[in-house]
Every structure is written in C-alpha cells, then in structure tokens.
Amino acid sequence: MIGFSDFGDLADAMGTLIFWSAVVLIVLGLTLGPRYIRSRERERLYDLMRTAYEKGQPVPPELIASLTAEPVDAPRLPESAGGGTPRDLRRAIVLIAVGLGLGGLGLGMGYGLSFANDTAGGIVGGIVAGSGAIPAFIGLAYLLLYLAGRHAPPPPPRI
Numbered sequence: 001m002i003g004f005s006d007f008g009d010l011a012d013a014m015g016t017l018i019f020w021s022a023v024v025l026i027v028l029g030l031t032l033g034p035r036y037i038r039s040r041e042r043e044r045l046y047d048l049m050r051t052a053y054e055k056g057q058p059v060p061p062e063l064i065a066s067l068t069a070e071p072v073d074a075p076r077l078p079e080s081a082g083g084g085t086p087r088d089l090r091r092a093i094v095l096i097a098v099g100l101g102l103g104g105l106g107l108g109m110g111y112g113l114s115f116a117n118d119t120a121g122g123i124v125g126g127i128v129a130g131s132g133a134i135p136a137f138i139g140l141a142y143l144l145l146y147l148a149g150r151h152a153p154p155p156p157p158r159i
Helices: 007-054 061-068 086-113 118-131 133-150
Strands: none
Touching: 007 061, 086 118, 086 133, 118 133
C-alpha cells in the first residue's frame, strides 16, 4: 500500500490523478464523441427506413445510398501521381509550427523557472524545447517530400 507522510502528499497525488483523468477524458471525448454522434444518426436513419417499410411507403434512394456509403470524415485532396501532394505541404507546415511552438514554450518555461532555480529552468526548458524538435523534424521531412515530389518528372502513361 502506498503510504503518505502527510496530507500535502495525498493532495498532490490527488491533484495529479485528477489532472491526468481530465486529459484522458478530453482525448476520449474528442475521439469517440463524433463516432457516437454518427452512429446515432445512422440509427435514426435505420428507424426511418424501417417505419417506411412497415407502412408500405417507398424508401427514397438517397436514404439507402447514405446508409450504404462509407462515411467520409474529411475531404480528400487530389493526389498527383508524381508525389509532392498538397497534403504533404499542409502536414509540413502544421508540424513545423507545432515544433516551433513547443520550442518557444520551452524557452519561456526555462526563462520563467530560471528565476526560481537556474538548474530547473535549464532542465525543464531544455526538455520541452527538445521535444518540439520531434514534430519539427518530421515536418521538415514532409517538406522535403513535397519539394522532391514537386520536381519529379511525371510517370509514363499506362497502356
């Protein structure tokens, strides 16, 4: 069993538990919420179709087509055969911006924490700014893929 020497340790542990529980709930809500809403909409359409069949009314073909079609979450951009899609450029810009944002956050945290303790400011700021390098370099890789694919010759036509 975990022992707590005083009430402050228990309060800190509960605060950490509440924070991470909130983070998990937000992530689950953002990922499972739209799926649940789509399933409720499809269920209502099935009920509408069942009621129409029971009353002997014809079911509109648009309703059947909407139930049999695969749901599209986001519109797809056209992909060129030679690579260098606009999607690569968008991903590159977003990931580089996220990396720069984390780098700025790390610099700000390092500067702010350095007033309390220089070592803590350097460690925390370095960790956060360094973690910003991961999405930034992935974004640079996407940018290189976009630039390399943009100048590539088109593939020969299929016969």
